[in-house]
Amino acid sequence: MDYIHKEGRTLLLILFVSFLSILIGCKFVIGEGNYLLVLSGCLAFVFLVFFQFFRNPSITIPTNPKHVIAPADGKVVVIENITENEYFKDERIQISIFMSPINVHVNRNPIAGIVSFFKYHPGKFLVAWHPKASTENERTTAVIKHKNGTEVLFRQIAGALAKRIKWYIKVGDSVEQGHEFGFIKFGSRVDIFLPTTSKVLVNLNQVTKGGETVIAEL
Numbered sequence: 001m002d003y004i005h006k007e008g009r010t011l012l013l014i015l016f017v018s019f020l021s022i023l024i025g026c027k028f029v030i031g032e033g034n035y036l037l038v039l040s041g042c043l044a045f046v047f048l049v050f051f052q053f054f055r056n057p058s059i060t061i062p063t064n065p066k067h068v069i070a071p072a073d074g075k076v077v078v079i080e081n082i083t084e085n086e087y088f089k090d091e092r093i094q095i096s097i098f099m100s101p102i103n104v105h106v107n108r109n110p111i112a113g114i115v116s117f118f119k120y121h122p123g124k125f126l127v128a129w130h131p132k133a134s135t136e137n138e139r140t141t142a143v144i145k146h147k148n149g150t151e152v153l154f155r156q157i158a159g160a161l162a163k164r165i166k167w168y169i170k171v172g173d174s175v176e177q178g179h180e181f182g183f184i185k186f187g188s189r190v191d192i193f194l195p196t197t198s199k200v201l202v203n204l205n206q207v208t209k210g211g212e213t214v215i216a217e218l
Helices: 006-029 034-053
Strands: 002-004 055-057 067-069 074-084 090-099 106-108 113-121 139-145 151-158 165-167 180-184 188-194 214-217
Touching (some): 002 006, 074 188, 151 180
Antiparallel strands (some): 090 188, 113 139
16 A cells, blocks of 8 residues: 655645645636646646655565665666775675656665664765766765674665655664665665675666565675
8 A cells, every 4th residue: 555755745735735726716817617627637647746756655575684675666777896985995786776756766775784884975966877976966875784794885866856865864773674764856866785795686677666676685
């Protein structure tokens, strides 16, 4: 069952009241006519687009200490070995998931453990698939340390439209696999950095479900 994420409830209420006021105002000032049907349809479409964006569906989380699950709904756009320079400063497997405006934008913990690092970076708003978006855009960097000592790093990255990153974790928090750690508004991307010994279980262009799709095995 879907419900509305807390980040969108106020906005959706404002939109509903505003659109209803527009329709009532037009009917009062201009009068009734076919234009009201057209206007109603257009406003309803806009409202449904926003409603779709702020959905927060109930999911079944396949918790497994060996698995890394997708932190977001979207499409896998990068799978490559790369040097991670902010925290690990060594070679890691990077998997990037791009979220379009029609995807659910809830972000979920890829593994369970303790948050060992967190930092917010102000920055640019390049399109989310730009090669430099991971290092130059507004972003957050978080690291979760598994009970077996393995650390996994992941980044929320703002895009050209996504200019509001929200996060609900801090260093020292104990987090559960698949539980919500943040939200990004209006199109964005999440990068995840894994040990090079990890077994990647997804392919480029594969569609993922946040909190459900197993993307790798540690």
